[in-house]
Amino acid sequence: MPSRAVPVRPRATTTREDRAVPDRPLALYLVKRLELVIRARMDEALRPHGLTTLQFTALTALRSRDGLSATQLARRSFVTPQTMNEMVRWLEKHGHVARRRDPDNRRVLLLTLTGPARALLERCDPLVEAIEQEMLAAVPDAAHPQFRQSLELGYAALSGNPEETP
Numbered sequence: 001m002p003s004r005a006v007p008v009r010p011r012a013t014t015t016r017e018d019r020a021v022p023d024r025p026l027a028l029y030l031v032k033r034l035e036l037v038i039r040a041r042m043d044e045a046l047r048p049h050g051l052t053t054l055q056f057t058a059l060t061a062l063r064s065r066d067g068l069s070a071t072q073l074a075r076r077s078f079v080t081p082q083t084m085n086e087m088v089r090w091l092e093k094h095g096h097v098a099r100r101r102d103p104d105n106r107r108v109l110l111l112t113l114t115g116p117a118r119a120l121l122e123r124c125d126p127l128v129e130a131i132e133q134e135m136l137a138a139v140p141d142a143a144h145p146q147f148r149q150s151l152e153l154g155y156a157a158l159s160g161n162p163e164e165t166p
Helices: 027-049 052-065 070-077 082-094 114-137 143-161
Strands: 097-102 105-113
Touching: 027 052, 027 114, 052 070, 052 082, 052 114, 070 082, 070 105, 082 097, 082 105, 105 114
Parallel strands: none
Antiparallel strands: 097 105
């Protein structure tokens, strides 16, 4: 994979407000760069199984909590409701999800994983876990809990949902 130039703020420069600018990338930039490489690696690993990272994410969200509406699943999968509606149609067409009416609100359709989708996730889980293990291998073992906690705290601080867990 070709190396890409990393935008680094120049040393000892100042902004118009005459404040010093750090000589290293923002943590936000580093998180985004990590997200992009994770997504590319997951897409590559999942492609032979007929899934994208977004589809895998939606299916694993349903595995964690079956019976979600498309809107709830969109929230848990980090996509818009419109994108999720298209994805649900694709997942249903390919036999990964089934829809049923919510007994408490007949206008809402709830999504359920199919048996074949559960089997597909079991085949894909080790591929995704290997990517995570490769990433964590660069972090000292003793720092793994702190790394995870830092990611969770950063999410909680920016999302406004300090109680929300993945």
